[in-house]
Amino acid sequence: MIYFNNAATSYPKPDIVIHDILQNLKKPPCSLYRENASEDSEVITCRNLIAKLFQFRSPQRVVICSGATEALNIAIHGLVKDNGHVITTQIEHNSVLRPLYHLRNSGRIKLDIIPCKLPGNILFEEFTHAFRSETCLVVLNHVSNVTGSVQNIEEIYEVCKSHEIPLIVDVSQSAGVIDINFSKMPKAVLAFTGHKSLLGPRGTGGLLIGEEIDLKIWKTGGTGVRSDIETMPDLIPLKYEPGTMNHPGISGLASAISYIMEHGVENSARKRIDLTGLLYDGLNELSGVKIYSETPQKNYCGVLSFTMGRISIREIGYILRESFDIILRVGLHCAPLIHKTLGTFPEGSIRVSFSVFNTHDEVKEFLKALRIIKDMC
Numbered sequence: 001m002i003y004f005n006n007a008a009t010s011y012p013k014p015d016i017v018i019h020d021i022l023q024n025l026k027k028p029p030c031s032l033y034r035e036n037a038s039e040d041s042e043v044i045t046c047r048n049l050i051a052k053l054f055q056f057r058s059p060q061r062v063v064i065c066s067g068a069t070e071a072l073n074i075a076i077h078g079l080v081k082d083n084g085h086v087i088t089t090q091i092e093h094n095s096v097l098r099p100l101y102h103l104r105n106s107g108r109i110k111l112d113i114i115p116c117k118l119p120g121n122i123l124f125e126e127f128t129h130a131f132r133s134e135t136c137l138v139v140l141n142h143v144s145n146v147t148g149s150v151q152n153i154e155e156i157y158e159v160c161k162s163h164e165i166p167l168i169v170d171v172s173q174s175a176g177v178i179d180i181n182f183s184k185m186p187k188a189v190l191a192f193t194g195h196k197s198l199l200g201p202r203g204t205g206g207l208l209i210g211e212e213i214d215l216k217i218w219k220t221g222g223t224g225v226r227s228d229i230e231t232m233p234d235l236i237p238l239k240y241e242p243g244t245m246n247h248p249g250i251s252g253l254a255s256a257i258s259y260i261m262e263h264g265v266e267n268s269a270r271k272r273i274d275l276t277g278l279l280y281d282g283l284n285e286l287s288g289v290k291i292y293s294e295t296p297q298k299n300y301c302g303v304l305s306f307t308m309g310r311i312s313i314r315e316i317g318y319i320l321r322e323s324f325d326i327i328l329r330v331g332l333h334c335a336p337l338i339h340k341t342l343g344t345f346p347e348g349s350i351r352v353s354f355s356v357f358n359t360h361d362e363v364k365e366f367l368k369a370l371r372i373i374k375d376m377c
């Protein structure tokens with residue numbers, strides 16, 4: 001099988017990740033006879049590794065959760081103010097858009113969505129003019145999961161800081177591929193997922209809470225400590241992590257982050273840029289193909305969207321899977337609004353997304369399959 005759907009979830013996972021998940025499942029569950037699940041060694045190790053990956057000096061402000069969707073919900077609900085105004089962008093994933101639509105549709109917030117230009121970069125001027133006296137939050141996707149376009153988070157952070165408005169950055173695609181120095185962003189929150197470029201298992205991810213950010217609690221429940229009180233104990237990160245944690249997953253995520261750091265974040269990007277370049281050139285030689293992505297040199301995450309003239313994208317996805325055993329994704333990729341700029345709404349695009357484990361030979365096989373499909377249809 002050729003697997004090109006790594007922006008959805010990466011496959012395969014490093015052997016060490018699988019090994020460590022199994023080892024964790026075989027181990028006695030310490031948190032059930034100790035007081036506090038978040039003090040278990042794999043949880044502490046994972047928190048420290050996440051902090052190290054994002055160059056963050058406060059591991060206790062790293063909250064581990066089930067993925068970017070949960071992390072974004074905790075952050076958005078923890079920072080919005082009733083009757084406040086929120087700024088977000090056209091490149092967002094539904095894990096940002098839907099919580100914000102939900103708040104807007106229940107009358108709690110006003111929402112502004114900053115448009116983007118090709119291949120998916122926000123209109124900076126419009127962004128700087130969107131702030132109002134009621135603005136309480138900005139939410140931004142670092143790298144588009146449709147086109148691989150990268151937003152300049154440092155520049156956007158400075159604008160938010162000058163207005164004293166907290167910024168939530170969704171680094172689901174960039175974590176483990178682009179270096180991020182979170183210690184320089186005390187008024188921001190990062191939300192990441194473990195199962196994409198970080199090569200961890202599904203159902204893992206988390207939140208880094210900047211040192212000058214105070215998040216209201218959104219999710220409540222058991223913590224194993226202070227069971228006598230009605231409220232969540234006022235301890236970070238415990239107060240944001242109610243319920244039984246995904247210990248096997250957290251062990252796997254810790255090994256995955258160690259693996260990424262050992263092999264180098266820059267290598268991870270270099271490999272994807274190289275593969276994207278090969279694909280880009282090959283697609284450009286095919287008549288009728290339209291590419292919507294960031295150019296290969298800047299496509300650090302290796303995400304490329306395209307269409308093939310009048311041939312239906314669903315048909316292409318089906319033939320690739322059934323006849324060539326090539327797995328990729330077709331459709332809107334849970335990010336509907338960016339397709340309005342690309343001109344691919346509502347059908348969407350064919351998306352190839354690479355991981356460090358893909359090869360030149362796989363790209364060549366894929367291009368060969370596309371040529372056959374083109375001749376057939």
Ligand SMILES: Cc1ncc(COP(=O)(O)O)c(C=O)c1O
Binds near residue numbers: 007095144194334
């Ligand atoms: C940009 C982006 N944000 C958020 C998510 C959601 O991540 P998770 O699956 O961890 O909830 C995804 C996953 O597709 C994504 O691509």
